[in-house]
Amino acid sequence: MTDKTSPTTFADLGLIPTLVERLEELEYSQPTSIQSHTIPYLLEGRDLVGGANTGSGKTAAFSLPILQKIYQQDKPNSRRGNTVSHLILVPTRELASQVAYNVKSYSYHLRNEIKTVAVFGGVSVNPQMLALRGGSDIVVATPGRLLDLVSSNAIKLDQVQTLVLDEADRMLSLGFTEELNNILALLPEKKQTLLFSATFPEKVTTLAQHLLNEPVEVQLQSAEASTLVQRVFSVNKGQKTAVLAHLIKQHQWRQALIFVNAKNSCNHLAQKLSKRGITAEVFHGDKGQGARTRVLEGFKSGDIQVLIATDIAARGLDIEKLPVVINFDLPRSPADYMHRIGRSGRAGEVGLGLSLIDYDDYHHFKVIEKKNKFRLEREQVAGFEVDDDQSEAYFAPMKPRAKPAGTGKKKKNRNQ
Known part of the structure; x- marks a missing residue:
């Protein structure tokens, strides 16, 4: 150092x-x-x-x-x-x-x-x-x-x-x-x-x-990273798209970069947002290089407001003053989480890294927190609160599993 x-x-x-x-x-x-x-x-x-x-x-x-x-x-x-x-x-x-x-x-x-x-x-x-x-x-x-x-x-x-x-x-x-x-x-x-x-x-x-x-x-762990705010919203299973559309309309972000884990998920999510009145372009490995270049240029110029992408956009994508990055799907690798949200809050600009987690994502997000050494408060979106029967699983500390009776080796009696 x-x-x-x-x-x-x-x-x-x-x-x-x-x-x-x-x-x-x-x-x-x-x-x-x-x-x-x-x-x-x-x-x-x-x-x-x-x-x-x-x-x-x-x-x-x-x-x-x-x-x-x-x-x-x-x-x-x-x-x-x-x-x-x-x-x-x-x-x-x-x-x-x-x-x-x-x-x-x-x-x-x-x-x-x-x-x-x-x-x-x-x-x-x-x-x-x-x-x-x-x-x-x-x-x-x-x-x-x-x-x-x-x-x-x-x-x-x-x-x-x-x-x-x-x-x-x-x-x-x-x-x-x-x-x-x-x-x-x-x-x-x-x-x-x-x-x-x-x-x-x-x-x-x-x-x-x-x-x-x-x-x-x-x-270096640059002080500039503090300009990036991280938030995580707990949602009911099956409601991620509704919550995402609500947030985009509510906040009226100038631009938003949304990450999913699979190529077909890009197109699927774009179609579902379209039905809710939100136009989005997609960016993934199956698109030809010419099409990928045109999409990136459109996003950089501001002509494209919402871009749905796989992790090929998690590195090397430099969008000036990008206000928000949203994890619709959590990245498989905890390291990729930081690279994804790092597309916002660059060069000292204020940015937001936002993740949507349902019941199936909860434990993986805890792994992401542990590996990256942070802990975020679980928030909820007004009007999309988590059902009562799931709230304990989301917000309560993990309880240790009871050890099944009759399993495991008996301790050896040292006096024998």
């Missing part, structure tokens, strides 16, 4: 005036905790392990030092062949697109146009191969598509100066371990390596120990 002082401005971090000017244009008023604690070390060329709450500004934390490094090189236009100088690996298509967009935005005023290319699956590979010709300064990639491009000789990784593993926990949980190992074997031994992750299971810790060279470790 580092105790470097936290500068109050981006200029204090050591960033060049051109980048500071661009950040001011983007209305980045001051560095977030993860930015102020990491950027000075990254400008020094140190390896780093960074952990912070979702929405804390990790993308700017790792991309701004890379852009400054490229800008200050003696030969900023030294791209050649099909090499890449700085590689950012991410777990999903949406995150690849989002990170590349942000990097291009940050580099808007830098001379000699820094070339940033995003490569990911689900779309034709040919335009990406063309974009990589002549070399690239920064490539943002998903592991599978990157290896496809390597095998086609569309990109070479032997000149990489900086490697960033973003959302490392998600990358490993999605089963990219083998692909990641294959990519690491193609990289030069001497490079700066940055690993960012919201959680640190054993696989991530082992990877960091193996890959990084005397890294700085920055583990």
Whole structure:
């Protein structure tokens, strides 16, 4: 854990005036905790392990030092062949697109146009191969598509100066371990390596120990997370849709992101909300990449007010000032709960993470609370109170089970 002082401005971090000017244009008023604690070390060329709450500004934390490094090189236009100088690996298509967009935005005023290319699956590979010709300064990639491009000789990784593993926990949980190992074997031994992750299971810790060279470790629970309010409403079984529709109409949220656990649940819930006068779009893995992109762009622009999504939207989706995230279905993984609600309350904005639980969800939500180390009051929605015969199960403490008579081994008599 580092105790470097936290500068109050981006200029204090050591960033060049051109980048500071661009950040001011983007209305980045001051560095977030993860930015102020990491950027000075990254400008020094140190390896780093960074952990912070979702929405804390990790993308700017790792991309701004890379852009400054490229800008200050003696030969900023030294791209050649099909090499890449700085590689950012991410777990999903949406995150690849989002990170590349942000990097291009940050580099808007830098001379000699820094070339940033995003490569990911689900779309034709040919335009990406063309974009990589002549070399690239920064490539943002998903592991599978990157290896496809390597095998086609569309990109070479032997000149990489900086490697960033973003959302490392998600990358490993999605089963990219083998692909990641294959990519690491193609990289030069001497490079700066940055690993960012919201959680640190054993696989991530082992990877960091193996890959990084005397890294700085920055583990933050940002105070900015307090701008996200969490609430949980207990409802009767079968009444979730009615309660959801009531809340949307009552609060008239500018936008709402609703999570369910299955692709067919997205369409089913959208149809049920439509019957109640609420129009919703859906976002899941069965939609083609073009359709997914159009839906996300519509949601980001505000043209779509209600979006129903599976967990592919739980990472890498950055919607400015999203007022509320609703768990219609609880996530299977307690870690995914934090990633879901983290789509709201980002960058210090006030947000709401709301969960609907019925009798079948009650015990799983207790597991989510225990794993994430919080405890929420169970609330009810006026007009949709829980039936009396279920209220004790919802709100009373769990009673220990009575041990069945005649089971278990008898204690051995030590005097025999």
